[in-house]
Amino acid sequence: MTDYRAPLADMQFLLRDVFAAQDFFASMPATAEVSDDLIAAILEEAGKIAENLLAPVNSSGDAEGCHFDKGVVTTPRGFKEAYAAYADGGWPGLTGDVNYGGQGMPKMLSALIEEMMFAANSSFALYTILTTGATLTLNQHGSEELQRRYLPKMYAGIWAGSMCLTEPHAGTDLGMIKTRAVPHADGTYRLTGTKIFITAGEHDLTENIIHLVLAKLPGAPEGPRGISLFLVPKLRVNEDGTLSGESNHVSCGSIEHKMGIKGSATCVMNFEESHAFLVGELNAGLSNMFTMMNYERLSMGLQGNGLADSSYQVASNYAKERLQGRAAGGAIQPAAAADPIIVHPDVRRLLLTMRANILAGRALSLYASSQLDRVKFHPDAAARKRAEQLVALLVPVQKAYCSDRGFESCVMGQQILGGHGYVAEWGLEQNVRDARIAQIYEGANGVQALDLAGRKTVRCNGELLAVLMEDIDAVVETLEANVDMQPYLQAMASAKTAIVSATDCLLRRAEEQPEEIGAASYAYMELMGLTLYAFMWLRMLAAAQRALTAGTGDAGYYDGVIKTGRFFYARLLPQTATLVSTIEAGAETLMAMTAEQF
């Protein structure tokens, strides 16, 4: 039992002090009413759900897992009740289209809520984000008819959603899918095929499940350009949005036994001549799916960050309470049998690494979310275009870097507890197992890195990075006269130089030899992540300093933020040196081995 507490103070610091969210929302008509007070009230309520509904069924859900019996999937005890309360509270429609019963709230808000849900119970959170992702796709690409028929019940939490992409022989390479959709006389389709690794493909939380399925028409173009997107309900739906009572021949063949997220049903899904409805244009399925993926990928970074925070909370409390050994400079608590282990520098190194990366990861997630909000709500087309460019650049980095750092933090938290971290009782081993999947699904982190280095950098000749640099420079400019910020500004300037020179190296090498992109990609993603964390820490340090100077709020809190930021700049940012040299090392030593020599 991790006894998770919603990190509302940290979230408020970011929204108010760092990102001035109220001003940002006020600048766009669609979000003008989203005030700091409204945000605070919603976050507080969401925090209660995470703390009181989801966290209590987290370790029990892990121990029990999902049940499968002749096609019927039963979620762990307590999930159904928690989902009902979540739906009753109106949460499934939080960011939904107001025309169909949604509440039109921004992503900056829902990102923080997602983080809390993942922190409290990652298995449960997955059922909710799959539905959100499906409604989003339907809302962006589906016909008005489909939206009218499906969105209201999905926003109300009466129906859930799923994404069906992967097949046994086709994961990263979706161009090879075999699922077929055959046109029917009435303008709909009949879809047949098998999908695997389908999160929330089948469960007992809702009366219907609306699957978004990638399939190919007979004679469609080879590869990714022949993929179309279909809506396939588990149970057939009448035109008025009621259940028809007929089966749609969608069945779950089995569920996976996994390392973690055991309360989340990962399903093999079989479709047999199922009634299917085209979403968007024919053969545009993959790009339509990608609009959703920018949201879902952000969720995976949030999962890593949330679980890291959950582990941090347990590990920092443990370190303050566990008495073992003495401080190097002499006993801190001479009357006790030993000092708490938080006196040891190496324990502090672990905790500070966790804390520095959690805060930076959350800030980066908000930064990316604010761009998604701009894309969706900003009245100015040029501003939307610019935000789209930043989304394209930021999402693969946030997904991969935050989930990598999240997993690392979960491992560090477990390490602080020693043997107690390895046994189930404290919950930290579950966090490690649950966090691990975030590095794998929604495009493995290596694929994210390749997306960043290839499509988002080489293919557009570094143009997206230039947009990011404008944002960094704008912040730097406001701080140039600030004496206290000088060391951080200098380090930020070095980090900028490093990423620019690494990008030049990448662009130059890629012209000579296409393998150079993949050879540099992972280190390049990590360098970009580190640079972005440095940018986020620059903003957080400046905001904390402003708040301290203003004398408002909890001085001890802001002082702790500044100390954490100093640690980041002194101890974590210097990793840039190694990453640059790895990028410069090139592809040669990677490609020299023959396949047989592996």
Add this chain to the structure above:
Amino acid sequence: MTDYRAPLADMQFLLRDVFAAQDFFASMPATAEVSDDLIAAILEEAGKIAENLLAPVNSSGDAEGCHFDKGVVTTPRGFKEAYAAYADGGWPGLTGDVNYGGQGMPKMLSALIEEMMFAANSSFALYTILTTGATLTLNQHGSEELQRRYLPKMYAGIWAGSMCLTEPHAGTDLGMIKTRAVPHADGTYRLTGTKIFITAGEHDLTENIIHLVLAKLPGAPEGPRGISLFLVPKLRVNEDGTLSGESNHVSCGSIEHKMGIKGSATCVMNFEESHAFLVGELNAGLSNMFTMMNYERLSMGLQGNGLADSSYQVASNYAKERLQGRAAGGAIQPAAAADPIIVHPDVRRLLLTMRANILAGRALSLYASSQLDRVKFHPDAAARKRAEQLVALLVPVQKAYCSDRGFESCVMGQQILGGHGYVAEWGLEQNVRDARIAQIYEGANGVQALDLAGRKTVRCNGELLAVLMEDIDAVVETLEANVDMQPYLQAMASAKTAIVSATDCLLRRAEEQPEEIGAASYAYMELMGLTLYAFMWLRMLAAAQRALTAGTGDAGYYDGVIKTGRFFYARLLPQTATLVSTIEAGAETLMAMTAEQF
């Protein structure tokens, strides 16, 4: 099912080509008969045990776990039969004292066998190494009487052993233990207390279990200097070594539910007025236990390395078979639906990182083992003393660095399989869970790092490092005229400069402020590990090159070794830059936070 294959070719390369083991053994009377042929025969047999007896019950043992019912612990199906075959083969006494039925084989041989057993089935391997560790301690510190009574049956595998150190409030800080041993009129003791996290504390594999237990006498000195070591049999033993039929009031209260090594029983052990026999001098228990720990800690590095190799085997095969996407430079298999993923540079980066660290970790384990063999078998006191110094330096690094790299490799192997790595079917998620414990038990890796930076460096003013440098210089000298080795020699020289300057920095800082040791310790351990891996790669590169020039053996194999070594020097060794800057960053940013600010 990982379908593990004993890596005999790699092991032979290290023993023959790199370490010239036969010559080394011939130089010491006690091991003069240990020839290359004998080694090859023993390794081959051990490999068969790992492949045919242990690997087949690895994933089933994980799924089933150990059972606990009213104090009785039952191991998973198949463990009892495997243990019987292991005992029948004479393996428990392989390195044992020949005077009591052992075979007197060197550690360089048993280290490789341990690695294979951990690779095939870590849970099973733990039952065997605990017994080996207990016999070793008894053999080094126990009275002749105790040795005569207990060793023969332990070497024969009829009785097992365990180490009982940790208590609920005392893990790293053993000075705080509460278990009490009261002297009895007959010269023995009555021991009472509770121990936790006792691996193989209770099980059904042998007819008796011989516990080595740390306890304090009434009125013993406070802290670690009041700890004594006792032998406590589960069932009482007559003077002639037969069972007396009486219980010794040793009972298992429960077993832990853990992240991994689920087939290994981790027990709460209760002793109630149990008959106990002093091993070694009173109040010298901790230092006596430490002689054993040098062996056990080496085992944890071997566990990490073995599981890494098991994961590498699965992942490299998967990468050659899984068709997905196309090579960046154009299709490699145009007739197939896609290319195997081994064409991708980033997949190769993962595999090469695994392979480079597995080979270096195995070489480092052999290097440390050869020093243990010198300590035990060398006729010359000065040579033994020098080897003892190297053992003291190498063991904490091998334990921590090999188990860290091992866990990392298991995570990388899992990543290569994507979603298939996260589900239980392929066995790679089990390897991640099983490898994780090696970083925690037998002294968490942070404690190893502190041991290295504090006792093994600062407290002896860098003297042990100087001994290591002599060994490095001796190898470097033999290669100086070798043109092909020049780039590696240059890199090795830089690595040497880095570790020497980092050591100077550590020694200087530690004088000013005791916290500086702990602040630098982890990065210092990593820098030492990386330097040692570079040293091992230097020897492996030179050996492979010699073999290629000589034209003996499999040229493709040696060429693969050289390519892997080139990768290590180009892509992994440059991490030194970041580690040095972390060491130089000092303690200030770690100690600035108040406990409340965490």
